[in-house]
Amino acid sequence: MAATNIRIPSRLLFIDGEWREPVKKNRLPIINPATEQVIGDIPGATAEDVNIAVEAARRALAGEWGSTTGAQRAKYLRSIAAKVKERKPELVPLEAIDSGKPLVEADADMDDVSSTIEYYAGLAEALDSRQKTPVPLHLESIKSCVLREPIGVVGLITPWNYPLLMAIWKVAPALAAGCAAILKPSELASITCLELGEICREVGLPPGALNILTGLGPEAGAPLATHRHVDKVSFTGSLATGVKIMTAAAQLVKPVTLELGGKSPIVIFEDVGDLDKAVEWTLFGCFWTNGQICSATSRLILQESIAAEFVNKLLAWTKNIKISDPLEEGCKLGPIVSQAQYEKVMKCISTAKSEGATILYGGKRPEHLQKGYYVEPTIITDVNTSMQIWKEEVFGPVLCIKTFKTEKEAIELANDTEYGLAAAVLSKDLERCERMAKAFQTGAVWVNCSQPCFWQPPWGGKKRSGFGRELGEWGLENYFNIKQITQYVSDEPWGWYKPPSK
Structure with a gap:
């Protein structure tokens, strides 16, 4: 089309x-964000x-x-x-x-x-x-x-x-x-x-x-x-x-x-089981709607023991995402909505780099798209909790990663935000999932998934x-x-x- x-x-x-x-x-x-043309x-x-x-x-x-x-x-x-x-x-x-x-x-x-x-x-x-x-x-x-x-x-x-x-x-x-x-x-x-x-x-x-x-x-x-x-x-x-x-x-x-809005966490424990399934939920939770979701689980909190293997799989899946004009068949990532929002997202990425984080993947315009407000899906590591990328909502396809050792540490990291819209936890231990769901300071919790939203349950947040x-x-x-x-x-x-x- x-x-x-x-x-x-x-x-x-x-x-x-x-x-x-x-x-x-x-x-x-009206500006088409895929072409930058007035339509x-x-x-x-x-x-x-x-x-x-x-x-x-x-x-x-x-x-x-x-x-x-x-x-x-x-x-x-x-x-x-x-x-x-x-x-x-x-x-x-x-x-x-x-x-x-x-x-x-x-x-x-x-x-x-x-x-x-x-x-x-x-x-x-x-x-x-x-x-x-x-x-x-x-x-x-x-x-x-x-x-x-x-x-x-x-x-x-x-x-x-x-x-x-x-x-x-x-x-x-x-x-x-x-x-x-x-x-x-x-x-x-x-x-x-x-x-x-x-x-x-x-x-x-x-x-x-x-x-x-x-x-x-x-x-x-x-x-x-x-x-x-x-x-x-x-x-x-x-x-x-x-x-x-x-x-x-x-x-x-x-x-x-x-x-x-929010700065929602997705916490993944070592007993999650199928890593590929967990990777897909991670991508969906952050990159759906071009990352422009108030509830985006854009802070990935990974148990240390599975971090290396998980991140390798995450990179492989991310590289497979089709970025194109949204009207193209198979498109899974389109442009940011406007030039101002595009510039905001790019500035957040550059600030993360200047503060000492590592841009593991993405962080720039896709080479095959010279027009439009496109940003590659971006994965950022070596993040600490004082960085802007950890604290502030980006509203773009940007995921930052931090690891943890214990459940207590995971809860502290998840709640280390002024926002409280949503959170996700992935684990085969359903009792642990229940504990995490109670501990999250949010209005919505996803268990073994991230981002599905329906019209029947309530929607809203707490804190800011x-x-x-x-x-x-x-x-x-x-x-x-x-x-x-x-x-x-x-x-x-x-x-x-x-x-x-x-």
């Missing part, structure tokens, strides 16, 4: 169920557009969308999922060309998009029977129940590594809960998120229920996060931006959900990886106001005060 055969749709902002030109008529270039443009929203979208969302809550039942919302969600499936052949290459991820990964992402929407349709449908859930009390004269109400207008700010999938992780539960949403995808990869607007228009989603604003963070994201009439913000992205959002939300006492949970039933709870209704049901007076004597 050639990039020249792919038509990039030209879209406006999606507000109040319609395509609308930005107030300031700004447009931003189209997207609208650039500003604070003026945010105001219009917030007003539309509030009208939706006060009108048709706000009066829907869970079953009605489920019907809309299933229609959206069906449209995603129908349009999958065009959405997959758009995702690949926009974000740089291999075509096979974009294909899998689209399946997850439709499945996640269908999952939340099921939860929306079940909501109707869960309303007025009784709360047992110790007094028979009083009955109490709980209502789950939509929290209101929500601002959803999403990253570029899984453009449509990360958007759906937020959009699907927000709509299922009955919120009105404003999605602000990353300006680096917005094409498929705009196509979601067209899908919503085609299925007749009530106007204002979902609004989509593309644009730069300072010009569109910041006004959305700080808007007085946005009731909650859910953000996935960098720690620095997350801190700004949390600071702004604190001024308004506004709830936030933050997923801010953020707080709150997405996906599963926990993701739906993010978008509710939990309201108690307590009723006095006795015919007898309360009896606290005495009536005046006659």
